[in-house]
Amino acid sequence: MQIMSNNNICSIHILRKAKLSNTKIRKSILEFLIQNHGPFSIEEIHQKISNCDSTTVYRCIKKFEKHEIVEKCDFGDNISRYEYKCLEHHHHIMCRSCHKIEIVKYCFVKEMEKILMMQGYKDVSHKLEFFGICQDCQNESG
């Protein structure tokens, strides 16, 4: 009953559920993302997975994203980062200086900034963007 084999079973189940074929590389990526919160760049994921082309990581992650197994995060540096989409809604804070990423659990923006400053972060700011289907597009497809 090792953690590794649990995660292995877990990743197989996730792939099955999404009707994605169950390959070594996909399992490795998924296990890595389940065990480590991230979010991680493709480059970072690629380095952790042995004997695998980075293109394959790109394609796997795209598939995972499409099936909502992972979620993309943008920190405005033109590098996409991905994390395993766990149930709890949360956000992140990236240090402007060292780029370390930490989890933020609180959920109201202004309150969150205050709490982060109390946690020791300085010069806290945030980026928030919304996405949705606008009225025009709903009418077109309807």
Next chain:
Amino acid sequence: MQIMSNNNICSIHILRKAKLSNTKIRKSILEFLIQNHGPFSIEEIHQKISNCDSTTVYRCIKKFEKHEIVEKCDFGDNISRYEYKCLEHHHHIMCRSCHKIEIVKYCFVKEMEKILMMQGYKDVSHKLEFFGICQDCQNESG
């Protein structure tokens, strides 16, 4: 007392204040961004400015960003968009289908999603990321 000349004066003042030299291209870009909310991609700005290399737009916008005259927005499509940094704090909503961008004035996330849905948007989601200087980096530079 035309709007154009007001904006012209305005853009000159902004450049002066930031100690940036006052060129035709910079004025054009700034006037365009003041008159139109955006946010706009470099490509979009470039198309609006006559006889100007896109590299110059990149460089001007970088300068403006550094001097906090414009602000970068990321919508996760690997295209940076910029808007004139007006005083009022606000966010945006981009249609997942047609990519139209609208302003969002409200400020509490969950409440905002509800209001947007009442405004006619469907499947509303959001991305929120924080930035700051972490404790470790503060200690290093101190």
Next chain:
DNA sequence: TCTAAAAATGCAATCCGATTGTTTTTTTAG
């Protein structure tokens, strides 16, 4: 207004994250 120094621009080249095409290999379903 003139002039030298500093800054901005245009153009070409390049960078780099991401994507695509094609062949080979692996996985799946029966």
Next chain:
DNA sequence: CTAAAAAAACAATCGGATTGCATTTTTAGA
């Protein structure tokens, strides 16, 4: 076990962004 489908490797390419350098424009001081 086998044929069809999917994934992986590898090379090529895309495209937004950046950089280097020669030329032009702007600025600041006389």
